Amino acid sequence: MxxxxxxxxxxxxxVLAATGAGVLAEVPxxxxxxxxxxxxxxxxxxxxxxxxxxxxxxxxxxxxxxxxxxxxxxxxxxxxxxxxxxxxxxxxxxxxxxxxxxxxxxxxxxxxxxxxxxxxxxxxxxxxxxxxxxxxxxxxxxxxTRSASPSASASRSASPSASPSRSASASPSTSTGTPGVPSDAVWSASGQWDTWTNGGYTLYNDVWGGGAGSQTIWARTGTNWGVVANHPMTSGVKSYPHTVKGSIGRTVSSLSTLTSSFNVSVPSSGNYETAYDIWANSNAYEVMLWMNWNGAVGPIADSYDSNGAVPAFRNVTLGGHTWNIYRGSNGSNAVYSFLRTSDTNSGTVDVLAIANWLKTQGWWGDVTMGEAQFGFEISGTNGTSAFTDNSFGISWS
Missing domain, CATH: 2.60.40.290 (Immunoglobulin-like)
Incomplete structure (x- = not known):
């Protein structure tokens, strides 16, 4: 129960107060x-x-x-x-x-x-x-704290300071021959939270699950990128490498269009899904659109039976695709999962139609749309596996 x-x-x-740059006098x-x-x-x-x-x-x-x-x-x-x-x-x-x-x-x-x-x-x-x-x-x-002379303070602020670990990936770096990374990749990284911004899109490596293995993200552009991953075939999501074009920052009713297109290549084995992860109202709502999936993965749902999660709606044609739709919560926010009834590696999605459908169902109101992320949610791989986002785009008006 x-x-x-x-x-x-x-x-x-x-909390310790930070120390200043000068050496004139010490004051509390x-x-x-x-x-x-x-x-x-x-x-x-x-x-x-x-x-x-x-x-x-x-x-x-x-x-x-x-x-x-x-x-x-x-x-x-x-x-x-x-x-x-x-x-x-x-x-x-x-x-x-x-x-x-x-x-x-x-x-x-x-x-x-x-x-x-x-x-x-x-x-x-x-x-x-x-x-x-x-x-x-x-x-x-x-x-x-130490009081400092104006000249000392100015000198200190003008000099470089230690940067967060994520900022190490802020500029492109040439691929160094990592197996599976294309020779023409202009950036690659293996850090847990490494990021890179290009052409208005930001890539995130995002290895965040317990018991994760190794993962290298690479990119030619912010919309043509991939991941080489080796995660154990155990329960729980290990990573969600993805790309995102900032926050939409518009209410559903104020949008005339919100569409996206994608083309991916995925391995034939492993536990994963290719998915949009769309957020609204300061992350109070999460909408996942599963375009393809493989292995032991499943959506969050309010109800289950012996065959797994039970959809709230079956075979709903919406936004250019036919879905089974699940409703649930992860304990922090409501989660609405749209699982395409057949896998596809490319297509165009009318995201606004999905947002309006949720509004019509009363599952949310005239929410403010946040980030619309797109990538690969990986729970496990059979050895080293490659995932590639050949192309991606999202636009709204």
Missing amino acids: RRGISATIACAAA SYAAAGCSVTYTVTNQWPGGFGASVTVKNLGDALNGWTLVWSFGAGQTVTQYWSTALTQSGSQVTAKNVDYNGSLATNASTQFGFNGAWSASNPVPTAFTLNGVACTGGVTTSPSA
């Missing part, structure tokens, strides 16, 4: 810090569960966060979203991703995961935020 379990834990963390400064964490088991079934975690910043603004807790009964995380998560033994470390790292005072962010359990599934009782135990309330802690 599925059931909900929740616990709210107030957290306070000391104070940083306010605090947070609250709500950990909710959104659903549970024999051997598995889903959970949602909300982090609210009560102190000074944060630019990047790390939340750590330990499971008390041997639970393990099998899949996660809206966070970069790792687990070592009982300890779980969840970090921000690109779009949710900045938290102003009283701002909050949410991420979720699926997990496995055996004897019991107790809620964690302690969290740390950015390395400091969460104890409740808002605290201020003194830290040393």
